[in-house]
Amino acid sequence: AEYETILVEKRGRVTLVTLNRPKALNALNSQILADLLAAMADFDADDSQGCAVLTGSEKAFAAGADIKEMQGQGFAEMYASNFFAGWEDFTRTRKPVIAAVAGYALGGGCEVAMMCDFILAADTAKFGQPEIKLGVSPGMGGSQRLTRAVGKAKAMEMCLTGRMMDAEEAERAGLVSRIIPATDLVEEAVKVATAIAEMPPLAVKANKEMVNAAYETTLQQGVQFERRLFHGLFGTEDQSEGMAAFVEKRPGKWTGK
Numbered sequence: 129a130e131y132e133t134i135l136v137e138k139r140g141r142v143t144l145v146t147l148n149r150p151k152a153l154n155a156l157n158s159q160i161l162a163d164l165l166a167a168m169a170d171f172d173a174d175d176s177q178g179c180a181v182l183t184g185s186e187k188a189f190a191a192g193a194d195i196k197e198m199q200g201q202g203f204a205e206m207y208a209s210n211f212f213a214g215w216e217d218f219t220r221t222r223k224p225v226i227a228a229v230a231g232y233a234l235g236g237g238c239e240v241a242m243m244c245d246f247i248l249a250a251d252t253a254k255f256g257q258p259e260i261k262l263g264v265s266p267g268m269g270g271s272q273r274l275t276r277a278v279g280k281a282k283a284m285e286m287c288l289t290g291r292m293m294d295a296e297e298a299e300r301a302g303l304v305s306r307i308i309p310a311t312d313l314v315e316e317a318v319k320v321a322t323a324i325a326e327m328p329p330l331a332v333k334a335n336k337e338m339v340n341a342a343y344e345t346t347l348q349q350g351v352q353f354e355r356r357l358f359h360g361l362f363g364t365e366d367q368s369e370g371m372a373a374f375v376e377k378r379p380g381k382w383t384g385k
């Protein structure tokens with residue numbers, strides 16, 4: 129499908145989605161949300177695709193929600209339309225989505241990166257929640273996900289001052305999994321995504337679900353959830369094949385069943 133505000137390209141089993149509103153530094157308006165949700169639904173439904181990469185431009189992953197779109201809105205309109213609630217659907221993508229962030233990931237941009245399963249950062253990446261400078265606050269989960277990712281002290285400081293974190297600090301704080309030279313970012317992210325896409329698909333979904341459960345449950349419930357999913361994987365063809373392949377010293381061939 130063709131979209132107005134994003135580019136979608138299949139690279140083998142990897143769907144590469146590029147935010148593409150360069151003149152607005154990829155500011156996230158309702159069209160980007162609609163395009164992204166449609167692309168993610170296609171990706172989830174397509175058995176030939178195993179992992180997605182979400183990226184922006186060299187200068188900006190995304191410089192936030194579209195300020196010009198929000199500017200004239202009042203409380204009644206925001207509340208009635210449940211503004212930003214649609215972004216929750218993005219987090220319901222069942223296959224993994226990697227954020228490949230170069231340049232600015234500010235406000236909603238930082239929040240969307242954090243909605244992805246993990247973040248690979250270019251050495252040029254800059255993360256921040258500057259909404260306070262506009263008289264508002266994070267509105268797409270930033271105050272919650274940033275706090276869980278980097279702890280209260282850094283999250284509070286960033287939300288209250290709007291200061292940006294560079295890639296080094298973000299890696300030290302645990303916001304990003306790795307730093308990659310900007311020129312290699314997308315290629316490396318596609319490589320990582322390809323490795324994931326070649327894993328047994330049911331095990332991929334199960335691993336994603338259980339790591340996410342760590343954010344939502346107590347330790348005891350999370351460990352129980354993990355163990356039950358683990359038991360469940362013993363009902364799959366890919367478990368039989370994976371263990372047989374190991375014993376027979378050959379690569380596994382997955383059916384996704």
Ligand code: HXC
Binds near residue numbers: 264
């Ligand atoms: C709409 C944006 C935008 C945004 C940039 N642009 N960010 N438009 N919404 N979030 C537009 C600019 O208006 C400008 O358009 C063009 O993109 C280039 O931006 P410049 O500012 O000229 O670029 P530069 O000087 O390089 O500065 C880059 C920047 C700055 C530091 C990233 O653009 C900036 O501070 N942007 C806003 C960051 C921010 O506050 N994000 C949080 C948004 S609120 P023109 O037409 O002038 O060329 C948010 C809210 C979530 O995300 C919840 C709140 C309710």
